[in-house]
Amino acid sequence: MPEGRRFLLRRKGALVRLGGWSLLESAQTFLGGYCLARALDRGFLAGDTRTGLLWLAVAAAAILAGGPLVRGVFAQLAALVEPLRDALVRRAVHQYLRGALADPARTDSGAVSRLTHQTEIVRDSFAGLVLTARSFVFTALGALAGLLALAPQLLLVVVGPLVLGLALFLATLAPMAAAQRAFLDADEAVADRAGALGAGLRSIAACGTRAEAADRTERLIAAGERTSRVLARWAAVRALALGVAGQLPVVALLVATPWLLRQGVTAGALIGALTYLVQALLPALHTLMTALGAAGTRLLVVLERFEDGAADAPLMTPVTPVAPDAAATRTPPVPPVPPAPGPGGTRPGPLPRRAPVPPAAEIRAVTLAYGPGAPPVLAGLDLGVGPGEHLAVVGPSGIGKSTLTGVLAGLLAPDRGTVLLAGEPVAGRTPSELAALRVLIPQQAYVFTGTVRENLLHLAPGTSPSALVRAVEALGVDELIGRLGGLDALVEPATLSQGERQSLALCRAHLSPAPLMILDEATCHLDPVAEARAELALAERPGTLIVVAHRLSSARRADRVLVLDGTRPAYGTHEELLVRSALYRDLVGHWLSAEDGNGADGSGTDRSGTNRSAEERNTADRGATGPVG
Numbered sequence: 001m002p003e004g005r006r007f008l009l010r011r012k013g014a015l016v017r018l019g020g021w022s023l024l025e026s027a028q029t030f031l032g033g034y035c036l037a038r039a040l041d042r043g044f045l046a047g048d049t050r051t052g053l054l055w056l057a058v059a060a061a062a063i064l065a066g067g068p069l070v071r072g073v074f075a076q077l078a079a080l081v082e083p084l085r086d087a088l089v090r091r092a093v094h095q096y097l098r099g100a101l102a103d104p105a106r107t108d109s110g111a112v113s114r115l116t117h118q119t120e121i122v123r124d125s126f127a128g129l130v131l132t133a134r135s136f137v138f139t140a141l142g143a144l145a146g147l148l149a150l151a152p153q154l155l156l157v158v159v160g161p162l163v164l165g166l167a168l169f170l171a172t173l174a175p176m177a178a179a180q181r182a183f184l185d186a187d188e189a190v191a192d193r194a195g196a197l198g199a200g201l202r203s204i205a206a207c208g209t210r211a212e213a214a215d216r217t218e219r220l221i222a223a224g225e226r227t228s229r230v231l232a233r234w235a236a237v238r239a240l241a242l243g244v245a246g247q248l249p250v251v252a253l254l255v256a257t258p259w260l261l262r263q264g265v266t267a268g269a270l271i272g273a274l275t276y277l278v279q280a281l282l283p284a285l286h287t288l289m290t291a292l293g294a295a296g297t298r299l300l301v302v303l304e305r306f307e308d309g310a311a312d313a314p315l316m317t318p319v320t321p322v323a324p325d326a327a328a329t330r331t332p333p334v335p336p337v338p339p340a341p342g343p344g345g346t347r348p349g350p351l352p353r354r355a356p357v358p359p360a361a362e363i364r365a366v367t368l369a370y371g372p373g374a375p376p377v378l379a380g381l382d383l384g385v386g387p388g389e390h391l392a393v394v395g396p397s398g399i400g401k402s403t404l405t406g407v408l409a410g411l412l413a414p415d416r417g418t419v420l421l422a423g424e425p426v427a428g429r430t431p432s433e434l435a436a437l438r439v440l441i442p443q444q445a446y447v448f449t450g451t452v453r454e455n456l457l458h459l460a461p462g463t464s465p466s467a468l469v470r471a472v473e474a475l476g477v478d479e480l481i482g483r484l485g486g487l488d489a490l491v492e493p494a495t496l497s498q499g500e501r502q503s504l505a506l507c508r509a510h511l512s513p514a515p516l517m518i519l520d521e522a523t524c525h526l527d528p529v530a531e532a533r534a535e536l537a538l539a540e541r542p543g544t545l546i547v548v549a550h551r552l553s554s555a556r557r558a559d560r561v562l563v564l565d566g567t568r569p570a571y572g573t574h575e576e577l578l579v580r581s582a583l584y585r586d587l588v589g590h591w592l593s594a595e596d597g598n599g600a601d602g603s604g605t606d607r608s609g610t611n612r613s614a615e616e617r618n619t620a621d622r623g624a625t626g627p628v629g
């Protein structure tokens with residue numbers, strides 16, 4: 001408002017000229033009713049047709065003068081509206097430059113819309129408002145002056161309902177604007193959501209989060225419905241105000257006719273008064289209310305897009321350029337990741353109490369049940385995975401391994417407890433924030449129709465060609481890519497085997513910049529050699545690796561193993577768990593007998609571990625097979 005006032009005060013000349021032209025509109029209104037009244041009273045009702053026609057000719061001349069009047073009004077209107085448009089364009093450019101200098105990485109996609117579409121909306125809405133508000137004020141002046149000139153008693157009858165209706169209308173302005181803003185916000189939220197859903201459709205289908213996505217969208221649509229109901233209610237109040245201000249004076253005039261006649265008001269004056277009400281005031285009022293309701297609210301809402309403190313910022317201020325490095329320091333710090341241990345390396349059990357960097361992933365007293373009456377799948381689980389660590393998660397089928405990966409990845413919200421990634425809570429993070437922190441590869445690998453390159457670079461589009469080649473070689477998928485026709489060959493997911501899909505998905509995960517990688521049986525369709533190669537490559541990648549393991553070799557490669565066992569989980573190295581956990585021994589025994597059934601695992605490692613003596617091997621194998629046997 002103060003800015004608007006300042007803007008108008010600086011254009012006093014144009015306002016005065018506009019007022020001058022508008023006064024002619026008052027005169028036109030005045031003459032319309034007055035001439036008709038006189039034509040009746042002094043001409044036709046008095047039997048003097050010539051005089052009657054003369055008065056009507058004066059009224060016609062006033063109407064014909066309308067052409068030049070409109071031209072004059074529009075010329076002055078341009079003097080008000082065009083500077084506003086220019087100021088908004090300047091402000092939009094300034095906002096954009098300020099944002100770009102403050103954060104070169106940020107893209108302000110709304111800037112073009114503000115510069116073009118939104119500026120034009122403001123310009124048209126402002127012009128429409130000035131036109132209608134001015135027209136109403138000067139028409140009302142002309143009509144009231146006419147009523148006074150015809151008979152002051154007419155004013156007494158008409159002014160009461162007119163003022164009442166106007167007051168009711170003015171009272172609806174603020175709540176109506178608030179309702180309109182809420183409606184537009186809700187509408188934009190639904191549009192944003194629809195856009196995000198469209199862009200993320202593949203991921204939603206791949207992660208199986210269709211129900212959650214639908215639920216969140218439904219809530220937004222319901223909010224939109226509520227705001228449109230509120231808006232409709234205020235529109236009804238506004239229609240009532242229009243009825244009171246526009247129609248009630250006519251009814252009052254008709255009801256008061258006997259009294260007015262007794263007061264000496266002539267028939268011509270009554271017809272003139274009706275003309276003022278029906279032909280001048282009512283249409284002007286209707287146009288004003290419609291314009292304020294539609295253009296006014298649109299103007300308010302769009303003008304807000306030009307705010308954000310830009311008003312305080314002086315234009316053309318020299319700004320110190322921001323070095324790209326400085327911008328980089330503003331991105332959220334990623335905890336330093338120490339180098340991962342070598343393939344055969346071990347890391348002793350619990351994390352040190354005062355770790356220099358927060359754990360890569362941490363679960364504190366997490367409980368999760370699928371449904372209110374269902375027994376918890378995870379019950380008060382604690383887990384800390386250090387940066388660079390390689391953890392294997394094992395357990396019988398249905399014990400909750402996938403549930404745990406979902407919780408760690410932020411896809412499942414626990415009923416109780418906290419999940420932290422890199423020391424920050426997972427709850428409340430947006431999908432893109434989560435994607436920057438972790439990558440989860442489920443058992444059903446996600447490959448989409450597109451080129452091999454698009455599939456591999458899906459999580460890291462900026463990867464250099466040499467890094468891509470290195471990842472392809474490390475994962476051993478070069479042969480597969482050759483068979484598919486090269487990096488630019490089109491992939492048809494349906495024509496790939498499960499193992500081929502897993503290979504591509506693992507290579508994509510390898511390229512992802514996320515510091516935490518979670519594999520949920522993501523190698524189950526690979527042969528043991530390919531699995532070993534993939535896991536080793538992924539473990540050597542900087543960052544933390546959590547693998548839901550389904551083979552002994554996979555558990556052996558990890559620094560530590562988490563055995564999920566209902567409410568009694570066990571942690572430790574492979575060797576420690578062979579001693580401590582009966583369930584782990586059972587699992588190992590089961591894996592060994594399965595491998596015996598399938599022949600050697602082909603992984604190139606012996607079955608009991610790397611670089612161990614025959615005696616150690618025997619001990620371990622005895623421990624492993626004991627309970628099963």
Ligand SMILES: Nc1ncnc2c1ncn2[C@@H]1O[C@H](COP(=O)(O)OP(=O)(O)OP(=O)(O)O)[C@@H](O)[C@H]1O
Nearest residue numbers: 370371377395396397398399400401402403404521
């Ligand atoms: N969306 C769900 N709704 C209800 N129950 C579920 C849901 N997902 C998993 N469960 C149940 O939770 C338990 C743990 O399932 P989860 O998939 O986490 O186990 P898992 O250890 O990964 O099993 P597997 O090794 O067979 O994949 C199971 O009893 C399963 O039936």
